Amino acid sequence: xxxxxxxxxxxxxxxxxxxxxxxxxxxxxxxxxxxxxxxxxxxxxxxxxxxxxxxxxxxxxxxxxxxxxxxxxxxxxxxxxxxxxxxxxxxxxxxxxxxxxxxxxxxxxxxxxxxxxxxxxxxxxxxxxxxxxxxxxxxxxxxxxxxxxxxxxxxxxxxxxxxxxxxxxxxxxxxxxxxxxxxxxxxxxxxxxxxxxxxxxxxxxxxxxxxxxxxxxxxxxxxxxxxxxxxxxxxxxxxxxxxxxxxxxxxxxxxxxxxxxxxxxxxxxxxxxxxxxxxxxxxxxxxxxxxxxxxxxxxxxxxxxxxxxxxxxxxxxxxxxxxxxxxxxxxxxxxxxxxxxxxxxxxxxxxxxxxxxxxxxxxxxxxxxxxxxxxxxxxxxxxxxxxxxxxxxxxxxxxxxxxxxxxxxxxxxxxxxxxxxxxxxxx
Numbered sequence: 001x002x003x004x005x006x007x008x009x010x011x012x013x014x015x016x017x018x019x020x021x022x023x024x025x026x027x028x029x030x031x032x033x034x035x036x037x038x039x040x041x042x043x044x045x046x047x048x049x050x051x052x053x054x055x056x057x058x059x060x061x062x063x064x065x066x067x068x069x070x071x072x073x074x075x076x077x078x079x080x081x082x083x084x085x086x087x088x089x090x091x092x093x094x095x096x097x098x099x100x101x102x103x104x105x106x107x108x109x110x111x112x113x114x115x116x117x118x119x120x121x122x123x124x125x126x127x128x129x130x131x132x133x134x135x136x137x138x139x140x141x142x143x144x145x146x147x148x149x150x151x152x153x154x155x156x157x158x159x160x161x162x163x164x165x166x167x168x169x170x171x172x173x174x175x176x177x178x179x180x181x182x183x184x185x186x187x188x189x190x191x192x193x194x195x196x197x198x199x200x201x202x203x204x205x206x207x208x209x210x211x212x213x214x215x216x217x218x219x220x221x222x223x224x225x226x227x228x229x230x231x232x233x234x235x236x237x238x239x240x241x242x243x244x245x246x247x248x249x250x251x252x253x254x255x256x257x258x259x260x261x262x263x264x265x266x267x268x269x270x271x272x273x274x275x276x277x278x279x280x281x282x283x284x285x286x287x288x289x290x291x292x293x294x295x296x297x298x299x300x301x302x303x304x305x306x307x308x309x310x311x312x313x314x315x316x317x318x319x320x321x322x323x324x325x326x327x328x329x330x331x332x333x334x335x336x337x338x339x340x341x342x343x344x345x346x347x348x349x350x351x352x353x354x355x356x357x358x359x360x361x362x363x364x365x366x367x368x369x370x371x372x373x374x375x376x377x378x379x380x381x382x383x384x385x386x387x388x389x390x391x392x393x394x395x396x397x398x399x400x401x402x403x404x405x406x407x408x409x410x411x412x413x414x415x416x417x418x419x420x421x422x423x424x425x426x427x
Contacts, residue, residue, distance in 0.1 A: 007066075011073045021075040021082075024067055025089050031064035032096035036103030043110035049174030054107070054194055055166015061100065062159035068093065068151070076349065090135070093151065097127055100158070108195070116195035119202045126205025127154055133209050137216040141223065143344070143358075144216050147208035149201055157197050165194035219338055277392075278323050286316065286367070286377045289341070291393035295323045298341050302367075302375050310375065315353050315367055316343050351375075370415050379412065382421045386412035 014024065035057050042053025071089055075081045101124035108117035130150060137144035149157075169190050178188040277295055280288050284302035301317040304310060318341055320330040332341055342358040345367070352368040355377065365379045365388060376387040392409040412421045 007070065007073060008077065011070060011077055014070065014074055015078045019074065021071045021078070021080055021085050022088050024071040024074050025085075025092050028064050028067035028071065029092045029096050029099075031060060031067060032100050035060045035064060036099045036106075039103030039107040043107045047174075048111045049169070049190070051166050051169035051174045051190060051194075053166075054162045054191075055169070057103070058159045058162025058164075058166060058194075061155060061162060064096070065152070065155035065159065068096075068155065076347070079349075081348075090131075094128065094131060097151070097154075098124065101127070104158075104198070111191075113191060113195065116191070116198065119195065119199040123198050123202035123205060126202055126209055127151075129209035130205050130212070133212040133216065137212065137219075140216075140220060142216050142219040143338070144212050144219075146215075147211055149204040149208050154201060154205070157201060161194050161197040165191065168193055218334075222335060222339060280321055282321070286375070287388045287390055289391045289393075292395055296325075297321045297323065300343065300377065310351075312347055312350075312353075315345050316355060318343055376415075378415075379410070381410045381412035382423045384412075384414055384421060386414050386421050388412050 038053055038057040038060060042050070042057070046053050075085060101120060104120050105117050105124070108114075108120055126149070130147070134144045172190060174190050176190045177186040179186050277290050278297070280297050280299055282299050282301055284304065286300045286302055288300065289298040297320070299317075299319055299321055301319070302310070303314050303317045318332060318337070320332065322328050322330050336342070338358060340357075340359050343355050344358055344361075346354045346356075348354055348366075352366060355365040355367055357363060363379075365377050367375060367377055370376045370378075370387060378385055379388045380386075381388065388410065390411045392411070394406045394409065396404050396406045407424050407426045409422065409424045412423075413419070414421055
């Protein structure tokens with residue numbers, strides 16, 4: 001990301017000074033306490049039309065927001081990532097935001113902006129619920145991101161609107177009011193430059209929290225339904241769970257019928273069936289996944305941005321090539337993306353990401369550069385850390401929803417010798 005090119009020199013300086021990610025997070029909290037202090041001083045010492053305190057508070061909000069971004073980058077560049085550090089960051093972020101809103105509400109109430117203080121309190125509720133719904137959903141195994149008015153947007157909106165409000169008061173006055181003839185109340189005053197964005201935030205944060213709740217319900221309901229189908233037999237091996245999902249949440253029955261004529265169905269002819277499958281060749285292809293009784297193929301592809309650089313947020317694209325339908329490319333549907341073939345990524349360093357299938361998080365893969373300076377997916381195959389080429393699931397009977405998975409075959413390349421490796425795991 002371009003922003004990191006700007007902040008990385010400062011991050012490296014902080015690391016040289018011996019600051020840990022937790023220390024940077026703590027500094028961010030201290031700065032937000034300073035924001036609240038400025039608002040409280042403005043309430044106690046300033047007049048109703050003196051909005052300079054609001055402007056200075058806004059500037060400090062943005063400065064504190066920089067530290068919210070720096071702590072994670074210090075952890076990455078300084079190789080100081082820890083599980084507790086992630087929790088510490090989340091907890092102190094919540095404290096920072098609550099303290100910030102405490103100062104805002106105190107200021108508005110003290111100067112008798114009662115309606116605005118109410119919206120500020122509602123905005124605080126929405127801000128907490130946006131974060132809580134994500135944390136609770138992810139605790140239940142559901143990814144819950146997206147929506148407007150996430151923490152960075154909230155920080156920028158409050159900071160910028162407060163600064164503009166403070167500066168504007170120098171030109172139009174802190175007590176400027178705009179009236180419409182025939183309407184008894186003012187429709188705008190100087191403080192509105194600060195309070196209108198907070199009102200928008202009050203609405204949008206709560207809508208985002210509600211939307212996340214609805215999305216989580218859909219995903220959790222699907223998880224419950226899937227658990228009833230494949231979760232009845234807990235004696236199935238862990239890898240078996242992964243590939244039962246791969247085999248079962250797949251294609252429409254019509255596509256299955258078309259595929260059955262293209263491949264051999266007998267488990268005794270598994271290798272012959274494998275040889276009859278097409279071998280996909282897609283630009284920036286990392287590895288692919290196939291399973292009988294159909295030839296439709298899942299492709300995992302390196303995701304590059306418009307400049308040809310790795311997309312750090314979503315480094316891998318996952319999609320179908322439906323050979324049974326003319327070889328067309330098709331995106332995963334919601335169920336496939338959330339519960340079967342989707343891949344989650346966790347950035348370890350600038351050129352290394354840990355990848356996991358959403359259906360089974362205990363099979364780690366690593367996207368990183370090999371000796372050829374190109375990106376590959378590395379996983380353990382035949383007791384070696386090798387470049388993963390393909391995964392094949394062989395099925396013998398069973399039902400569409402609960403297939404009888406006989407074995408899973410991994411094919412990879414030894415990065416040191418170039419030897420082709422194969423490992424077959426019986427399920």
